[in-house]
Amino acid sequence: GAVVSQHPSWVICKSGTSVKIECRSLDFQATTMFWYRQFPKQSLMLMATSNEGSKATYEQGVEKDKFLINHASLTLSTLTVTSAHPEDSSFYICSADISVNEQFFGPGTRLTVL
Amino acid sequence: AQSVTQLGSHVSVSEGALVLLRCNYSSSVPPYLFWYVQYPNQGLQLLLKYTTGATLVKGINGFEAEFKKSETSFHLTKPSAHMSDAAEYFCAVRPRNNDMRFGAGTRLTVKP
Numbered sequence: 372g373a374v375v376s377q378h379p380s381w382v383i384c385k386s387g388t389s390v391k392i393e394c395r396s397l398d399f400q401a402t403t404m405f406w407y408r409q410f411p412k413q414s415l416m417l418m419a420t421s422n423e424g425s426k427a428t429y430e431q432g433v434e435k436d437k438f439l440i441n442h443a444s445l446t447l448s449t450l451t452v453t454s455a456h457p458e459d460s461s462f463y464i465c466s467a468d469i470s471v472n473e474q475f476f477g478p479g480t481r482l483t484v485l
Numbered sequence: 486a487q488s489v490t491q492l493g494s495h496v497s498v499s500e501g502a503l504v505l506l507r508c509n510y511s512s513s514v515p516p517y518l519f520w521y522v523q524y525p526n527q528g529l530q531l532l533l534k535y536t537t538g539a540t541l542v543k544g545i546n547g548f549e550a551e552f553k554k555s556e557t558s559f560h561l562t563k564p565s566a567h568m569s570d571a572a573e574y575f576c577a578v579r580p581r582n583n584d585m586r587f588g589a590g591t592r593l594t595v596k597p
Contacts, residue, residue, distance in 0.1 A: 412592075413589070413590070414575060414587045414589045414590045415529075415575070416587075417584055417586070420584060464529070466585075472534060472536045472579070474585060476521075476530075477528050478527055478528040479526070479528045
């Protein structure tokens with residue numbers, strides 16, 4: 372099946388700093404990618420839909436100025452957590468669409484903000 | 486709006502016993518339906534999906550699920566549990582041309 376990678380797999384940062392997470396589709400082109408957030412022992416919550424060449428669509432309650440998404444190419448979307456705080460610590464997962472019924476997920480990035 | 490309900494946040498079975506994880510959805514039209522498995526600190530792996538056609542869907546690792554429109558259900562089953570099946574399982578729905586929504590998840594524990 373198709374492969375989606377994320378980098379880094381884990382990151383620890385100080386409060387107030389910014390962290391960039393990359394999501395790549397390795398063997399296919401993805402017009403649409405999605406960013407999810409998962410708190411411990413909870414489900415995945417959709418944060419935003421990232422469309423190549425256009426602005427991301429954010430879910431209600433997600434601050435677009437805090438979670439910057441860039442989808443500059445058909446194989447790369449980035450999520451930047453700006454001015455991170457401890458409450459931003461979470462597991463961030465991206466996914467990419469091949470079709471409406473085929474979505475592949477990355478392995479996730481664990482962010483810990485001290 | 487569509488939603489997904491997974492009954493039972495935690496299911497415990499003995500090795501070799503039947504696994505049944507329940508999922509009900511609400512949607513104005515039958516959506517695409519998915520089951521994913523997640524091992525600790527990993528992403529999601531697709532077990533199986535229903536789009537159209539046969540309502541009994543077979544997936545990987547011996548799992549299967551049946552789409553029942555009248556019950557708006559898509560329960561996941563496996564005849565005989567293995568220790569390696571212990572993980573978190575997520576049911577998800579995706580209406581046509583819309584975003585995927587996940588259930589709260591069910592943690593499966595397999596006792597020796």
